[in-house]
Amino acid sequence: xxxxxxxxxxxxKAIAEKYGSETVQNPKGNWNEIKEKEYLEQSRKFxxxxxxxxxxxxxxxxxxxxxxxxxxNRESLKSCPVCGSLPRKSMDDVCLVKFDCCNNCYIEYxxxxxxxxxxxxxxxxx
Numbered sequence: 001x002x003x004x005x006x007x008x009x010x011x012x013k014a015i016a017e018k019y020g021s022e023t024v025q026n027p028k029g030n031w032n033e034i035k036e037k038e039y040l041e042q043s044r045k046f047x048x049x050x051x052x053x054x055x056x057x058x059x060x061x062x063x064x065x066x067x068x069x070x071x072x073n074r075e076s077l078k079s080c081p082v083c084g085s086l087p088r089k090s091m092d093d094v095c096l097v098k099f100d101c102c103n104n105c106y107i108e109y110x111x112x113x114x115x116x117x118x119x120x121x122x123x124x125x126x
Contacts, residue, residue, distance in 0.1 A: 012024045065094070067090075067094055080092075080096065080101055080102035080104075080105055081100055081101065082100075082101045082102070082105040082109065082122065082123065083101075083102065083104065083105050085102055085104070087102060089103065091103040095110075099114075099117060109122075109123055
């Protein structure tokens with residue numbers, strides 16, 4: 001590209017006519033200390049949130065299953081809605097979050113019958 005000032009001015013004029021005068025302004029033209037402080041604060045908040053999200057998305061191995069940390073850090077339910085037992089292992093927490101039952105109930109009622117369970121079937125209360 002040549003450094004011909006007339007050609008550059010003509011290109012800038014054409015761009016300004018088509019897209020508006022802001023497109024050919026110097027980016028620093030409307031920038032000041034207040035905007036700089038706002039930008040830096042927004043950047044800090046964004047990267048802090050990004051770091052927190054990345055931390056939550058980290059996967060943890062639980063008995064050979066990769067589970068998101070956010071699932072394990074949720075407050076455990078008080079007891080299994082199916083049998084009433086208290087969760088003791090991390091697999092109980094995983095099953096409570098995913099299937100609304102403890103690991104033992106998952107093995108007895110849900111395993112290999114997930115579709116039926118997800119449609120709402122539950123064992124009869126005797």
